[in-house]
Amino acid sequence: LAGSQTTSADTRSDIDLYVYITSEIQRDERIKVATQNAFHAEVINEYWESGDEWIDDVSGIQVDVIVRHVGWIEEQLDRVLKYHQASVGYSTCFWYNVLHSTALFDRNGWYAVLQASADQPYPxxxxxxxxxxxxxxxxxxxxxxxxxxxxxxxxxxxxxxxxxxxxxxxxxxxxxxxxxxxxxxxxxxxxxxxxxxxxxxxxxxxxxxxxxxxxxxxxxxxxxxxxxxxxxxxxxxxxxxxxxx
Structure with missing residues (x-):
């Protein structure tokens, strides 16, 4: 869980969920999850990162699920923390995202290790x-x-x-x-x-x-x-x- 829900959420805040994978989740499974309790859902949006979005039936809150490969986010952290590479704007956003996310499910402790590696002084x-x-x-x-x-x-x-x-x-x-x-x-x-x-x-x-x-x-x-x-x-x-x- 990341975004405004972990910091300064207000009544207009979406729920941002990040799912880290080692292999692709089948489309049918993503549709099943997205439509289970939603009155509007979109699946496998590829405009920025791969994601599914829906509006919750009960609360009316929009849920944004971003699907990332574990290797990709590890590379993003290495880019700034190990290789000190800058971007044109937003150079360290993924680092912030990892630091300020709350793990809801971490089967093998991978995310805890990733988050611990990200918790370091600014190079x-x-x-x-x-x-x-x-x-x-x-x-x-x-x-x-x-x-x-x-x-x-x-x-x-x-x-x-x-x-x-x-x-x-x-x-x-x-x-x-x-x-x-x-x-x-x-x-x-x-x-x-x-x-x-x-x-x-x-x-x-x-x-x-x-x-x-x-x-x-x-x-x-x-x-x-x-x-x-x-x-x-x-x-x-x-x-x-x-x-x-």
């Missing part, structure tokens, strides 16, 4: 690689998000502006959580999470993020100014922490 090398991968594309590289925002603003292209701003924020938070040596919690309530858990924050972070989002429909120089202000304060934090020259 300094991982922090460095996440910053190195995500910081240049904020505005330094030729293909940076700010440069792409400039082009999109020039075209008056609201869809592209929204897309680039979302990507900018994804890398921004990846860097911020790396600076604080915290695994990335995913895509929900990021400002709230950062304010609660990050000891090191850019000045006026929440206000600046809100200002950027509010400025997106304007598609003008104010949009770019808000993006640059956000990055300026992040850069100042990185300099004070000695991780940016």
């Amino acid at each position: 300094p090398q991982l922090q460095a690689t996440i910053i190195a991968k995500n910081h240049p594309i904020l505005r330094d590289a030729l293909s940076s998000y700010v440069h792409q925002l400039e082009s999109a603003v020039g075209r008056g292209d609201l869809v592209s502006i929204n897309h680039r701003a979302a990507a900018l924020l994804a890398s921004y938070f990846d860097i911020l959580f790396a600076v604080n040596r915290l695994p990335h919690p995913g895509e929900k309530r990021l400002v709230e999470f950062a304010l609660k858990h990050c000891e090191k924050l850019p000045t006026n972070m929440a206000d600046q993020i809100n200002a950027l989002i509010a400025a997106l429909p304007q598609a003008n120089t104010n949009t770019l100014e808000c993006a640059n202000n956000l990055i300026d304060e992040l850069d100042e934090l990185l300099r004070t922490q000695g991780v940016l020259g």
Whole structure:
């Protein structure tokens, strides 16, 4: 069990269940489980990870079941904890997911071992690689998000502006959580999470993020100014922490 049900669940929280397998579960078995007590069910959705979803008859709560191979999740943890490999945004989400899940059934103790292996200090090398991968594309590289925002603003292209701003924020938070040596919690309530858990924050972070989002429909120089202000304060934090020259 993972997601909001293990942390700050509210009346709108789904139930996120992760099933770890060593061999494929037959389609008929997945249909049987999904439809047993549901008034609407979808089976073997492959949009992101393989999953089944249904709405519970009694409670009306949506249940999301994500099916993962044990070898795959082990590789995801090794990628960050052993090899210190970064992604463009969301680098350590699977690590956070494993750490903050509650085992409901663990036949051979495999998950307990996996979770114990994940319960370790944040590797300094991982922090460095996440910053190195995500910081240049904020505005330094030729293909940076700010440069792409400039082009999109020039075209008056609201869809592209929204897309680039979302990507900018994804890398921004990846860097911020790396600076604080915290695994990335995913895509929900990021400002709230950062304010609660990050000891090191850019000045006026929440206000600046809100200002950027509010400025997106304007598609003008104010949009770019808000993006640059956000990055300026992040850069100042990185300099004070000695991780940016």
